Amino acid sequence: MSNYVEPGLVPKKKLNNGLEMPCVGMGTFGSDRFTPDEVSAAVAGAIRCGYRLFDCAACYGNEDQIGKVFKAAFDEGVVERKELFIMTKVWNDMHREVEKSCRKSIEDLQCDYIDLFYIHWPFPNYHAPHCSVDARNPDSRPFSVDEFVDTYRQCEELVEKGLIKAIGISNMTIPKLEAVLPLLKIKPAACEFELHPCFQQQEIFDYLTEREIQPVGYMPIGSPKRPERDICPEDISDMEMPEIQAIAKAHGVHPAIISLKWAVQRGQIPIPFSIHEKNYFGNLKCVTEDPLTKEEMESIATLDRNNRLVKGQVFLWEGAKDWHDLWDEDGVIVK
Numbered sequence: 001m002s003n004y005v006e007p008g009l010v011p012k013k014k015l016n017n018g019l020e021m022p023c024v025g026m027g028t029f030g031s032d033r034f035t036p037d038e039v040s041a042a043v044a045g046a047i048r049c050g051y052r053l054f055d056c057a058a059c060y061g062n063e064d065q066i067g068k069v070f071k072a073a074f075d076e077g078v079v080e081r082k083e084l085f086i087m088t089k090v091w092n093d094m095h096r097e098v099e100k101s102c103r104k105s106i107e108d109l110q111c112d113y114i115d116l117f118y119i120h121w122p123f124p125n126y127h128a129p130h131c132s133v134d135a136r137n138p139d140s141r142p143f144s145v146d147e148f149v150d151t152y153r154q155c156e157e158l159v160e161k162g163l164i165k166a167i168g169i170s171n172m173t174i175p176k177l178e179a180v181l182p183l184l185k186i187k188p189a190a191c192e193f194e195l196h197p198c199f200q201q202q203e204i205f206d207y208l209t210e211r212e213i214q215p216v217g218y219m220p221i222g223s224p225k226r227p228e229r230d231i232c233p234e235d236i237s238d239m240e241m242p243e244i245q246a247i248a249k250a251h252g253v254h255p256a257i258i259s260l261k262w263a264v265q266r267g268q269i270p271i272p273f274s275i276h277e278k279n280y281f282g283n284l285k286c287v288t289e290d291p292l293t294k295e296e297m298e299s300i301a302t303l304d305r306n307n308r309l310v311k312g313q314v315f316l317w318e319g320a321k322d323w324h325d326l327w328d329e330d331g332v333i334v335k
C-alpha cells in the first residue's frame with residue numbers, strides 16, 4: 001500500500017507505568033483555521049497511513065467529529081481500540097469536574113477509555129474561544145498548589161476507575177513541579193509542552209527525563225499557521241533557520257521533517273499537525289528512516305533562541321505584570 005508505514009516500525013517509548021507510546025503522533029488542534037471536519041478527515045487518513053498516537057483536547061472543539069472517525073475505523077476493522085494511543089485534556093473551566101469532562105471526551109471520542117489524560121493548563125483560568133490577546137477574565141487567579149493537587153487527585157481517581165490509563169500534565173514549570181510532585185500518589189507519565197529547535201527548554205526537559213516523566217513536544221514545527229493571538233513580530237521561524245535548511249537540503253526533505261527527526265532523536269515525542277496527507281504521511285515516515293548525524297544533532301542543539309510562541313497572555317490574572325509571570329522564569333512561582 002502506498003503512503004503506509006507499518007506501525008510496528010515506528011519506535012515506541014516506555015512510560016513510567018509500563019505503557020508503550022509511539023514516538024510520534026498527530027496533533028488535532030485546528031488553530032482556529034481548520035474546521036472540525038477537516039481535522040477529523042485528516043485523522044481518518046492518518047490512521048490509514050499508520051498513525052497510532054493522537055493528541056486531542058476537549059477545548060479543540062472537534063472531539064465528536066474525531067470520535068466518528070475512530071468508530072468508523074474500529075467498525076471497518078482498520079484498527080482495534082487497543083492499537084491506538086489516545087490522549088486528551090481537561091480544559092481549564094472543568095478543573096472542579098474532571099470526571100465529567102473525561103466521560104464527555106470518552107463519549108465524544110467513542111473510545112471506551114483514554115490512554116493518557118492531561119491537565120491542559122496548571123490553573124483554572126478560562127478565556128472565551130477566539131478572544132483577543134488582551135482579554136482578561138476577572139475570575140482568573142495565580143497558580144495554587146492546593147487547587148492543582150485537587151484537580152490531579154480527581155485524575156488519580158479516574159485511573160482507579162479505569163477511565164484513563166495514565167495522567168499527564170501540560171504547560172508546567174520546574175517551580176510548579178517542585179511544589180506538587182511530592183504530593184501526588186500517581187506520578188505523571190508525561191508532560192506536554194512547547195518544544196521546537198528555537199525553543200528547546202533544556203532545563204525542564206532534563207528535569208522531567210531525570211524523573212522518568214516523558215516529554216511530549218507541541219508545536220514541533222514551530223506552528224507556522226498558529227492562531228493570530230500567538231503571533232508576535234519578534235518570533236523566529238524555525239523552518240527558516242539556515243542550519244535547518246542546510247540539513248534539510250542534505251537529506252532532500254522539507255525543514256519540517258528535520259525538526260521532527262531532531263525531536264525524536266533527542267527523546268521527546270512530537271505531535272505535528274497537518275491536514276495534508278503528503279505532510280502528515282511524511283511526518284510519520286521520517287522517524288523510520290535516514291536519521292540525523294551526531295554533527296547535525298549538535299548543530300540543531302545550538303539553535304535555541306528561547307523563542308516561546310504560546311505566551312499564554314489570555315490566562316493572566318488581574319495584577320499580573322505580563323505573560324512572563326505565567327512561566328516562573330526566576331525560579332519561584334509567581335503569585
Ligand SMILES: NC(=O)c1ccc[n+]([C@@H]2O[C@H](COP(=O)([O-])OP(=O)(O)OC[C@H]3O[C@@H](n4cnc5c(N)ncnc54)[C@H](OP(=O)(O)O)[C@@H]3O)[C@@H](O)[C@H]2O)c1
Pocket residue numbers: 026027028029030031055056120170171192193217218219220221222223224225226254256257271272273274275276278279280282283310
Ligand atoms: N498542550 C497544549 O497546550 C498545546 C498547545 C498547542 C498545541 N498543542 C498540540 O500540538 C499540536 C501541534 O501543534 P501545531 O499544530 O500548532 O504546530 P506544528 O505541528 O508545529 O505546525 C503545524 C503546521 O506545520 C505545517 N506542517 C506540518 N507538517 C509539515 C510538513 N511535513 N512539511 C511542511 N509543513 C508541515 C502544517 O502546514 P500545512 O497545513 O501546510 O500542512 C501545519 O500548519 C496541536 O495540533 C495540538 O494537538 C498542544
